[in-house]
Amino acid sequence: MAVAIILMGVFQGKVSAQLNPAAAQYYVNQYIANPAFAGAARGTTFNGTYRALWTSIPGAPVSQNLTAEYGFEKVGIGLSLFNEKSGLLGQTRVVATYAYHLPLS
Template sequence: MKFYICGLLLFFASAAFAQLNPMGSIYYQNQFLANPAMAGTETGLNLNGAFKAQWVGIDGAPKIQYLTADYGLSNNKVGIGALLYSETAGALSRMRATFSYAYHLPLNNASSFLDFGISAGIMNEYVNIGKVKGDLTDEVLNGFNERKLYLDGDFGAAYRNNHLTIQGTLPNLKRFFKRDVLRNVVDRSI
């Protein structure tokens, strides 16, 4: 039996990605940050913001800031939201802005919902050449900054009631539609 379970797990195995959106425990306070289906789960306007600085005093230490706003319409079925996100770690910087739409489907009673949400927006990633300590003529380094703004988004679903919330998210949908070509460049000069 163990052999079959291991075989089944290997059959469905795929690449895994960790810390795609590295805000740590903030997700417990602001569930919309991780899942667009959670936009507007409460009636009215919700504003959230955070700043996270790691390794304070070290040059190039990671810094992250975000601002979210989500609004739940009075019928409890529709929510909208917006996210502004900025991250800097060493020479690498990322900025993201998205807008979200969520639909909250009431189930058998008024306290159970099946939520679906989608977000779409723009993302910009670049390397600050002034902070690079290395070969500034590197093709991969310069090619990274030649990329333009690109479309990105997330899809989320959730089941929630008064006692339980179960969520699932497909973050960074760009990876399903556009593959970045990784160049394998080796300098063999002497």
């Protein structure tokens, strides 16, 4: 037990408990996690996600994300609208991206 306490003291670090909606929903829309995916699929793509956690608890986190992306030749452009509310804190972001896809082979 004493060894565990000493190791915790030696290897201490910062711990954060915030939500990361991009990491939680990357399998639905890879553009949320990495803007370089803008236009990876040719043509126009629209996606929307909604996530509500712990719905029976007042002030539970809720997030919405709308994305649009368009890919042609080696270029992709994208637009992301993100809204998150958790308790008294809220955040809204609008992000535009540009990606150039360079084939490596």
